[in-house]
Amino acid sequence: MRHIVILNRVPSSLGEFTTSHRRQIVDALLAIAILCFTVPTTLMGLTFSLWGPIPDWIEIIIEVITVGSLLIRRRTALPMIIASVACGVATGQIVPMAFAAYSMTAENKVRHWQLVSIPLIAAATAIDYVDPGTDNFLYLCLVRALTLIYLPALVGTWVRGYRGMILELRAGMRERERQAARMERRKIARELHDTVTHAVTVMVLNAGIIHDSADPKVDRLATTIEDKGIEALGELRDLLRVLRREDEPRTAAAARNIPGLVKEAATTGTQINLDYGLPDVGLPNQVGHACYRVVQEGLSNVRKHALGSRVQVSCQARDGVVTVSVVNSRGGGRAGMSLHRLLPRSGFGLAGLEERITLLSGQLERGPTPDGGFMLRARIPFDLGSARPRGESADEVAGGEKQ
Template sequence: MWRKWASIRHRTWFVDAALAAAVIAFTIPTTLIGYSFSLWGGTPGGPEIAIGVITAATMLVRRRTPWPAIVASAACACAAGQVVPMILAVFSMTAEHRVRRWQYVALALTVIYFAVDYVNPHTDHSVYLNIVRALTLIYLPAVVGTWVYAYRRLIRDLRVGVREREEVAASEERRKIAREMHDTVTHAVTTMVLNAGMARDTIEPGEIRDLTAAIEDKGVQALGELRELLTVLRREDGDLAEGSEAIVRLVGEARAGGLQIDLRLDVPPGGLPRQVSHACYRLVQEGLSNVRKHAPDSRVQVTCEVTGDQVAVSVVDTPNPAHAGGRTVRAAPSLGGGYGLAGIRERVCLAQGRFVSGPTPEGGFVLAARLPLRRPDG
């Protein structure tokens, strides 16, 4: 970026230096050979040369402010009869800046050009041709300069807009990766830690083998989901990993971990849009993970069913009176972060759905969403 900026600055400086050299080439030689003139008669050569050099120097600052070039070029035209600097000045006035009431400034320079051109002893004295030349060489460059200024501003705005859209897209992609990584890793690690704790407390070799096998299977499954996630992120047309069909497996794993779950699943196989199906899966996954952490002895109702043109999915836990005397199911450790519910809320919003979470009157907790089967604008 710095090299690009330095290259642009070097190029603009070269252009300004070339314009300054061109102004000197148009003014100094004609003065030295006695070809110059002024509106009020002959002027000494020294002042004409000084005015020409000053006018050339103003070309170097024309991008910062237009007024030195405008004033100096008008003085050069009146004192030496050289109108080329005035053409450059009037174009810079509108192409590099947006001078207020530039039309009046351009009109004043047009009048000066007309006067200089009319009294020039080396050209014709046709008023019509003088007016045409004045308008063509002074006012028209000013108008063209406004178009150039508008075009450059449009390009700058487009570049800024592209950068902003790229930043928004990159931010959304990071959030998507964070959601997927959180839901995949947190669920898997929570299950493995819970099974590891149960294996540590048991003394039955058969049960230990079953728990360690479950830990191994969960680790392999987590690695597979991460691999699928990376594959999706590398492909623009990639598909999301799990859908509502995997809710049965989630419930089975949770039951194996000691949770008491009732499942009501009424979703046609492959009948949900992929984004909606994946959001249902992640909501159930997050709900069961929260139950493991905060209410492992409660009774859980998992629901995922199609009603009309919507799918309703929820995880509701209710305190279980049968375990009032003491906890019988190990609670999974909380890994902190608090990003799970925020991620589910974002998923539901992206699918144009409604999300609800909070405590229930019975003392439990509900995690629910209603997702449309098709977008409202579709």
């Protein structure tokens, strides 16, 4: 098939990583960095302990425990604080204490972080004071300890405030978007009520006037027009409710209404072959309604552009994916063209169908067939666990019968 347009919402490689995944990656890299900083120092004999010499294997165990506590710093800060102090006392390395001070404020896991900073500063001062590689001036050791402990903790508070501000801005933006969408829906509802509903009502009334015609054929056509007009009015009322309340319409057609839709289209002279294999129970309502709209749009386009052609409608569900297709052969020529000229062309049918399928994470294919016909196919993933049998709701059953 040629010139097939495919619309598929595929997340990018960066978009698939959630915030939690990115945080786990950052914590893992940070743990590896600290491990590479502490263990080689121990192996080269550059460490010291406040309690005198201790075996290297004990130091390495303490350092590994400290790195492991860093991986859970976002859930609780106490293990990392204790482990970093123990690591500093046993090995003389106070870098893990600086990360512990930052984490306890950035993740907001310690309420009174100023009080917790005092023993950390005291431990860092003592370690720096007895370090054989530094001076023995106590005030300089205290200044360095304040710089390495209090400053990271203070930076953590700034980071926490910045994150909170970003979350508030995003929440406010989403709320403004919801309000704008709500106002737009109400505007559309008013326009539908003032224009479309009025026009359909006039059509129904006119069909009722010619209902009792002496010509049986005219009478049947008038009855069909009247029934369809009444059905359209019901759907418009439900649509107005949806636009105002953001609910699903009760009369939303399900996949089980597809055979009736095909039978109705066959009465107009279209040769249709239906291959229906969708489950009656377990298919999510939105997915079933989307399948119905695909078949409805496909048959509508056949009536407009290829009246008299042969049509193959297929509906199958395999491996968690529903595939619905409407394929027609070359049109019947003059009849199709005359109907095409008679009916107004909106151009919104396939565009709206693409949007509906995309919202369900599906894909829509459309394009000409080798024999000169046209193909419309939709693939929609679904989850049986999230579906509810439509028979459980009396309102939904009533809505399905109306269709």
